[in-house]
Amino acid sequence: xxxxxxxxxxxxxxxxxxxxxxxxxxxxxxxxxxxxxxxxxxxxxxxxxxxxxxxxxxxxxxxxxxxxxxxxxxxxxxxxxxxxxxxxxxxxxxxxxxxxxxxxxxxxxxxxxxxxxxxxxxxxxxxxxxxxxxxxxxxxxxxxxxxxxxxxxxxxxxxxxxxxxxxxxxxxxxxxxxxxxxxxxxxxxxxxxxxxxxxxxxxxxxxxxxxxxxxxxxxxxxxxxxxxxxxxxxxxxxxxxxxxxxxxxxxxxxxxxxxxxxxxxxxxxxxxxxxxxxxxxxxxxxxxxxxxxxxxxxxxxxxxxxxxxxxxxxxxxxxxxxxxxxxxxxxxxxxxxxxxxxxxxxxxxxxxxxxxxxxxxxxxxxxxxxxxxxxxxxxxxxxxxxxxxxxxxxxxxxxxxxxxxxxxxxxxxxxxxxxxxxxxxxxxxxxxxxxxxxxxxxxxxxxxxxxxxxxxxxxxxxxxxxxxxxxxxxx
Amino acid sequence: xxxxxxxxxxxxxxxxxxxxxxxxxxxxxxxxxxxxxxxxxxxxxxxxxxxxxxxxxxxxxxxxxxxxxxxxxxxxxxxxxxxxxxxxxxxxxxxxxxxxxxxxxxxxxxxxxxxxxxxxxxxxxxxxxxxxxxxxxxxxxxxxxxxxxxxxxxxxxxxxxxxxxxxxxxxxxxxxxxxxxxxxxxxxxxxxxxxxxxxxxxxxxxxxxxxxxxxxxxxxxxxxxxxxxxxxxxxxxxxxxxxxxxxxxxxxxxxxxxxxxxxxxxxxxxxxxxxxxxxxxxxxxxxxxxxxxxxxxxxxxxxxxxxxxxxxxxxxxxxxxxxxxxxxxxxxxxxxxxxxxxxxxxxxxxxxxxxxxxxxxxxxxxxxxxxxxxxxxxxxxxxxxxxxxxxxxxxxxxxxxxxxxxxxxxxxxxxxxxxxxxxxxxxxxxxxxxxxxxxxxxxxxxxxxxxxxxxxxxxxxxxxxxxxxxxxxxx
Numbered sequence: 016x017x018x019x020x021x022x023x024x025x026x027x028x029x030x031x032x033x034x035x036x037x038x039x040x041x042x043x044x045x046x047x048x049x050x051x052x053x054x055x056x057x058x059x060x061x062x063x064x065x066x067x068x069x070x071x072x073x074x075x076x077x078x079x080x081x082x083x084x085x086x087x088x089x090x091x092x093x094x095x096x097x098x099x100x101x102x103x104x105x106x107x108x109x110x111x112x113x114x115x116x117x118x119x120x121x122x123x124x125x126x127x128x129x130x131x132x133x134x135x136x137x138x139x140x141x142x143x144x145x146x147x148x149x150x151x152x153x154x155x156x157x158x159x160x161x162x163x164x165x166x167x168x169x170x171x172x173x174x175x176x177x178x179x180x181x182x183x184x185x186x187x188x189x190x191x192x193x194x195x196x197x198x199x200x201x202x203x204x205x206x207x208x209x210x211x212x213x214x215x216x217x218x219x220x221x222x223x224x225x226x227x228x229x230x231x232x233x234x235x236x237x238x239x240x241x242x243x244x245x246x247x248x249x250x251x252x253x254x255x256x257x258x259x260x261x262x263x264x265x266x267x268x269x270x271x272x273x274x275x276x277x278x279x280x281x282x283x284x285x286x287x288x289x290x291x292x293x294x295x296x297x298x299x300x301x302x303x304x305x306x307x308x309x310x311x312x313x314x315x316x317x318x319x320x321x322x323x324x325x326x327x328x329x330x331x332x333x334x335x336x337x338x339x340x341x342x343x344x345x346x347x348x349x350x351x352x353x354x355x356x357x358x359x360x361x362x363x364x365x366x367x368x369x370x371x372x373x374x375x376x377x378x379x380x381x382x383x384x385x386x387x388x389x390x391x392x393x394x395x396x397x398x399x400x401x402x403x404x405x406x407x408x409x410x411x412x413x414x415x416x417x418x419x420x421x422x423x424x425x426x427x428x429x430x431x432x433x434x435x436x437x438x439x440x441x442x443x444x445x446x447x448x449x450x451x452x453x454x455x456x457x458x459x460x461x462x463x464x465x466x467x468x469x470x471x472x473x474x475x476x477x478x479x480x481x482x483x484x485x486x487x488x489x490x
Numbered sequence: 491x492x493x494x495x496x497x498x499x500x501x502x503x504x505x506x507x508x509x510x511x512x513x514x515x516x517x518x519x520x521x522x523x524x525x526x527x528x529x530x531x532x533x534x535x536x537x538x539x540x541x542x543x544x545x546x547x548x549x550x551x552x553x554x555x556x557x558x559x560x561x562x563x564x565x566x567x568x569x570x571x572x573x574x575x576x577x578x579x580x581x582x583x584x585x586x587x588x589x590x591x592x593x594x595x596x597x598x599x600x601x602x603x604x605x606x607x608x609x610x611x612x613x614x615x616x617x618x619x620x621x622x623x624x625x626x627x628x629x630x631x632x633x634x635x636x637x638x639x640x641x642x643x644x645x646x647x648x649x650x651x652x653x654x655x656x657x658x659x660x661x662x663x664x665x666x667x668x669x670x671x672x673x674x675x676x677x678x679x680x681x682x683x684x685x686x687x688x689x690x691x692x693x694x695x696x697x698x699x700x701x702x703x704x705x706x707x708x709x710x711x712x713x714x715x716x717x718x719x720x721x722x723x724x725x726x727x728x729x730x731x732x733x734x735x736x737x738x739x740x741x742x743x744x745x746x747x748x749x750x751x752x753x754x755x756x757x758x759x760x761x762x763x764x765x766x767x768x769x770x771x772x773x774x775x776x777x778x779x780x781x782x783x784x785x786x787x788x789x790x791x792x793x794x795x796x797x798x799x800x801x802x803x804x805x806x807x808x809x810x811x812x813x814x815x816x817x818x819x820x821x822x823x824x825x826x827x828x829x830x831x832x833x834x835x836x837x838x839x840x841x842x843x844x845x846x847x848x849x850x851x852x853x854x855x856x857x858x859x860x861x862x863x864x865x866x867x868x869x870x871x872x873x874x875x876x877x878x879x880x881x882x883x884x885x886x887x888x889x890x891x892x893x894x895x896x897x898x899x900x901x902x903x904x905x906x907x908x909x910x911x912x913x914x915x916x917x918x919x920x921x922x923x924x925x926x927x928x929x930x931x932x933x934x935x936x937x938x939x940x941x942x943x944x945x946x947x948x949x950x951x952x953x954x955x956x957x958x959x960x961x962x963x964x965x
Contacts, residue, residue, distance in 0.1 A: 096881035096889035129877060129891075131914050174874030175915040299860040301875070302882040352914035385774040385860065385952075386960055392960030399649030400776070402604060407777040414571035418603075439606055440650040477860075479954050485861055486868030 028224075039455060040481050041353050045220040050203040052225040054236040054273035056082045056151070056315025061213030064186030066124035066172070071268035075186045076121040077145065078269060079152060079200065085165060086313035087275070087322070089282035091289045093306040099128035100138040101168040102307055110143065114278025117165040119269050119309055120145040122183055123242070125172040128304040131329035134389055137180045142166045144187040150449050151191045152200070169267045169307045171216055171242065203449030211240035214267055215360075218244045218486060222349040228477035229340040230274065230323065230331050235316050241277045241308070243255050243298065243350030264304035265295060268346055275314030276335060277324040284336040285310050292343035292442040295375070297382040297474045298354035299481065310339070351473040356481030359391050361456040366469040367418075373410045374463075380404045380457065381472070387479035396423060396448035398434035405461055418464025423448070426456035507907030513955050514930060515826050519581075520695040527700040529711040529748035530556045532791025533627070533675040539661030541599035541647070541654055541801075550661045551596040551688035552620065553786075554675065554742060555628060555943065560590035560640060560752070561788035562797070564757035566764045568781040571749040574603035577645040577782060583617065583639045589753025592640040594744055594784055595620040596656055598691050598717070599623030600647040603779040612655045617641045619662040626666045627857030644742045644782045646691055646717065670930040686715035689742055693719045697824040703813040704796065705749065705806050710791050712817050716743030716783070718773065718825030728875060740778035741768060743821055751810060752799040759811040760785050767818035770850070771948045772857040773829035774956065785814070826948040834866050837933040841944040848885045849938075849945035855879045856934065856947070863952035870922035871898060873909035880936055893939025901931035960961070 041388050057080055066077040080086040090109050105164055108116065119402035120141050127134045145166035170178070200206065201213040210219035244268050276284070285308070293308055314322070352360050363381050368374035381387055384404040390397035399419045405421075406414060421435040432451050433441050451457055497757050532555055537548040555561040565584050567577050583591065595616050602609045620641035643654070665675055675681065687697035700713035718741050719725040751759070760783070768783055788799070827835050838856050843849035856862055859879040865872035873896045879891060880896075896910040910918050926932055 095878060096883075097877055097891050097894075098883075129874065129910070129913070129915055174878065175910075238724055301859050302878055304881065305880055346570075384776050386776045387957075389957050389960035392957065395961070399604065402572055403570060403649065403779055406779065408571075410571075411570075416572050419572075424615070435604070435650075438604070440604055477957060479957050481860075482864050482867065482952060482954050482957060485775045485864035 017370070019249060020487060021163040022349070035200040038356060038358055038478070044349060044352055045223065048204050048207070048223065048225050052227065052236060053202065053207055053238045054271050054313075054315065056080055056273055056313045057271050058202050059206045059210040060190060060200045061209030061211070062186055064122065064191070065182035065464045066122050073181060073209060073213035074122055074124045076210040077148070077187065077190055077200065078119040078121075078210060078271065079361050080117050080311060080313040081152070082313045083313050084314065086311040087169065087278040088112070088114050088279045088311050089278065089285045090167065090307060090464050091285055091293075093302065093304060095302055095304045097129060097304045099126055099170060099305045100130060100134035100169045101127055102305060104135065104138040104142060105167045105169065105307060105309070109168060109415065112164060116167055116280065116311070117149050117469045118295060119167045119169065119311070120187065121169045121214060121267060121269070122178070123171050123214055125170060125176050125178050125307050126174050126303070127170040127303065128174045129180050130175065130177055133177055138168050138170070138240060139180045139251065140180055140184060141187070144184045148187055148190055163445050167309055169269075169305070169309070171214070171265055171267050171305055176303060188282045190284040198443075207240070214240055214242035216244055216265070217355055218242050220353060222346065222353070224342070224345050224349070227422050228333050228334070231320070233317070233320060233366045235272060235274040237270065237274070237338060237407050238343065239268060239270035239346055241266065241346045242352060244353060244355050266291065266308070266350065268308040270310040270339070270342065270346070271307070272310070272312045273314065273316035274335060275317035275320055276312040277322040280323060280325045280332055281310060281312055283325060285337050286333070287336055288340040288343040288357050291340050292347040295378070295470065295472045296347045296351050297379065297472065298351065298357070348473055351475050354475035355484045356478040357475030358455070358478055359476040360456045361391060361474050361476070362468065363472040363474060364458055366460070366461045367463040367465055368470070369410060369412045369466035371468045371470055375430065375472075376408050377405050377410075377461065377463070378470050378472035380408050382459065382474035385477055388474070390451065392478050393478035394449060394452045396432070396443060396452050398440070401459060401461065402435065410465070412465055420462040420464070422460045423451050424458035424460050425451045426454055431460070500655045510583065511813070513833055513953070514696050517833045519824060519827055523679050523682070523698065523700050526661055527702065527711060528679070528682055528713045529746050529790065530676065530750055531788045532746050533557055533677050534681045534685040535665060535675045536684030536686070537661055537665070539597070540657035541597050541833045547565050548684060548688035549597055550658060550951040551685040552623070552662065552665055552675065553596070553685060553746065554624060555786060555788040556590050556627070557788045557790050559789065561786040562756045563587070563589050563591045563782045563784065564753065565782060565784050566760055568777065568779060570777055570779045572604060572779045574601055574645060574780045575609035576602055576607060576645045577619060577780060579610065579613040579645065580782060580784070583642060587639060589757065591642055593620050593785070594642045594644065594786070595662065596689060596744070597644050597653070598642045600645060600651050601649050601655050601778070601780050602645040602653050603649040604649065606737060613645070615645050615655055616643045616662070619659045621818075623662055623665055623767040629816055631778050638833045640701055642784055644741065644744075644780070644784070646689070646742050646780055647739055648651070649779060651741050652832065665818075674778065676937035682713065682715070688941030689717035690714055691717060691719055691740070692830055693717050693828050695827070697821065699817070700821050700940040701817060703809070705809050706795070708792070708795065709748060709818060710749040712745065712747040712749075712813060714743060714745035714817065714821055716821045716825060718828050719828060741747065741781040741783070741825065744769065745769055745783070745785040745814070745817065745821070747785070747787045747793035748789065749787050749810060750785040750792035750795055750797045752797045755798060755807055756785060756787050756801045758800060759807070759814050762811055763815040763818040764914060765823040766815050770853070770946060771822045771826045773826065773832070773950055785853070793836055818929060823948055826950050829950035830959045831953040834868060834951040835931045836949050836951070838947040838949060839933055839935045839944065840938065841935070842938040842940055843943040843945070844885060844887045844941035846943045846945055849943050852880050852885075852936065852938070853945045853947035855883050856936065857949035860952055863949070866927065866953035867953050869924060869927045871918060871927050873911060876934060876936065877910065885940070890939060895937040895939070897935045898926050899909075899935050900926045901929055906935065926929070
């Protein structure tokens with residue numbers, strides 16, 4: 016988990032010497048955000064509780080809604096059979112709370128996964144400690160006694176290790192609003208940024224975004240943070256046991272809005288948004304036991320407005336769903352951008368599929384192909400590997416090779432590079448090709464010619480650095 | 491495609507320097523075989539026709555049966571939707587010849603894949619040229635005029651490039667038995683070895699094996715060669731369009747026996763053997779457009795014996811099927827051993843599954859996990875990644891985490907290392923753990939506790955060298 020410093024890496028091999036491309040700095044993807052851009056009615060912080068060894072490394076985030084009424088809450092969780100304790104606990108709380116909570120507590124550095132009954136009681140202890148903190152916090156919430164289990168919990172880090180629960184609990188207890196230390200709960204950019212930093216593991220920059228949107232002429236704000244880096248190919252579902260589907264990711268995300276949305280509609284909007292965003296990214300095709308995306312809607316900016324609900328006001332619901340989806344895509348892309356060892360950001364677009372599921376399957380296979388990803392790292396326009404990956408999927412209707420088109424679309428708006436047209440390889444201008452693939456961003460477009468459905472996926476390349484990071488992760 | 495020389499590779503990164511483990515030499519996996527161990531009634535050669543640039547690189551293999559009756563033949567082929575021309579041609583010949591052929595022609599260096607109608611006529615031209623060679627060859631075959639399309643064809647190499655067909659055709663024509671040049675057709679070890687070398691692409695050693703077996707008190711021989719290296723995770727089926735299943739591999743193999751087996755039973759025995767062998771290995775989880783395994787049974791050692799058939803003599807058939815399966819596993823393991831950049835040979839055993847398909851799916855997922863494979867490269871006993879990969883599969887009956895066991899079994903016969911017992915992480919003796927994982931070979935054993943079925947998979951690790959080979963494959 017060494018820092019990714021953009022110096023060329025020289026690989027000496029007997030007679031020959033070759034140079035690994037430096038991992039480009041990603042720091043410019045994090046920039047200050049005006050305090051006014053963040054949703055109202057939330058206080059946050061990120062502190063060093065002592066889960067991570069480095070004394071200054073933030074490893075505990077607290078996110079509290081200060082509205083008198085608990086916020087509507089929804090979540091999507093990993094479908095891995097070995098769900099971590101915090102996933103099980105958060106699912107249970109969401110199911111039993113009628114989708115209303117007041118807080119989210121997050122730790123990084125330890126996943127609290129495969130930790131048996133001890134891990135379960137640790138996760139519950141984090142919930143109760145944050146519930147207690149809620150009671151002590153100044154603000155409207157103070158008037159009403161907090162219901163039990165008002166807090167959702169997330170953890171990320173190494174699997175199979177016990178949390179240093181005492182340090183976490185005293186870290187939570189230390190955060191009464193009365194405390195005036197620099198890390199105390201706040202609602203300005205600094206507070207949101209500290210919380211975002213406390214999500215990070217092998218991430219190289221905090222992932223924090225905010226935007227505004229308007230419904231029924233009223234302006235609302237949505238903001239959120241997430242983390243990723245490795246073990247990343249999410250496929251999350253609502254808090255229910257899944258029927259099918261492969262699953263991947265160490266992904267934590269928390270999205271907060273001051274709009275008022277009914278818990279039921281918040282869940283359906285999130286479930287839709289996740290499929291188009293976090294379930295459409297891949298770093299390494301591997302899946303974790305912890306991935307969780309939570310969304311809270313506290314209505315702090317919705318005085319006198321009734322809750323948005325798909326049954327009573329489809330139009331408002333559709334606007335909110337669209338906003339949530341676009342915001343989720345922004346957050347999801349940040350994770351690919353910062354994928355372990357990533358030097359490229361690749362958009363994979365599959366068009367002309369008989370069904371969306373077919374398009375999604377093909378885009379996923381291309382996005383996880385080790386040969387495609389090493390070719391991209393090598394800046395090699397190797398369409399043969401893309402085609403082989405495409406053809407390895409069985410679609411709901413068979414491929415017709417003579418209808419398949421593959422092209423690279425540059426990020427600079429210049430004309431696409433056709434590699435395969437109607438199944439026939441094109442004479443590729445290699446100079447132009449290497450121009451396109453040497454850019455940090457480009458798009459791989461595959462047209463199947465079998466229907467009208469399309470899907471988009473975002474992935475990165477496969478570098479020496481990925482092997483280095485994961486070859487000595489624990490050492 | 492540089493040679494893999496076992497020198498340590500030094501990676502300089504700003505202040506820190508780290509060393510990549512050298513790729514161990516694999517040459518000792520190839521050794522001379524007595525001429526008498528090879529099946530009777532075959533002549534072979536491998537020559538440099540000029541597909542590969544290096545003047546001494548063998549790139550064309552010819553395998554001829556010299557028995558008066560054509561050999562029974564069977565094949566399993568990639569299920570990739572974009573089948574290469576030689577795959578389509580060989581499937582058609584097998585289907586139209588009643589499963590009887592006299593020869594196999596193979597080129598390496600160019601896959602003749604995604605080459606349109608030109609590629610089809612090139613593949614057919616290779617078949618006809620070899621048919622013509624058959625007529626000119628001395629031996630029993632000379633008496634009988636060869637039926638048309640008596641030759642099966644295989645190609646491996648880069649996708650989307652046209653074969654240098656003229657060089658290949660003159661290479662074939664140059665091989666009449668009368669020619670006395672060193673590369674002419676023969677039946678001794680040197681001839682078999684030349685053929686095996688002509689299969690190679692990024693392989694570091696020729697893969698050739700031979701063994702004997704006895705049916706009804708009569709001794710027969712089986713020998714064969716294959717090639718692999720990368721784009722390797724086979725899932726092949728008999729010459730029919732598949733119903734389902736992901737598919738992976740640049741795998742070519744040819745197995746020859748002097749037993750007499752009916753074409754139909756040869757196909758069913760091969761289809762069974764492939765699933766337990768070549769369809770149970772993975773190098774990088776990627777699939778090619780060309781993978782093909784062919785088997786010929788010419789009956790040269792079965793004078794007066796009737797053909798083995800599952801309908802008329804189940805017992806003999808079962809013995810043959812078992813021999814073919816074990817031999818196929820030997821050949822398949824050689825490919826993993828020589829996987830691109832491989833420093834480890836890992837056996838993944840999944841037991842206690844409700845069905846064989848479940849066990850095979852879990853073993854496949856573990857064997858293709860980038861995180862598991864980089865951990866193995868890093869010699870890190872990271873069972874958490876194994877568990878996450880396991881849990882990402884949806885089984886026909888749900889996982890019960892408290893029944894899952896994970897252990898590492900050393901190759902030296904010492905006691906296994908228990909990592910997870912009944913879902914609980916074990917206190918791992920790290921010294922002992924690194925002892926086990928620092929060996930070139932070890933076994934990952936996962937017990938699901940859900941049934942009686944088990945499956946085995948063979949895979950390798952994910953190294954810097956894999957990224958290097960595939961990051962500049964075409965350059």
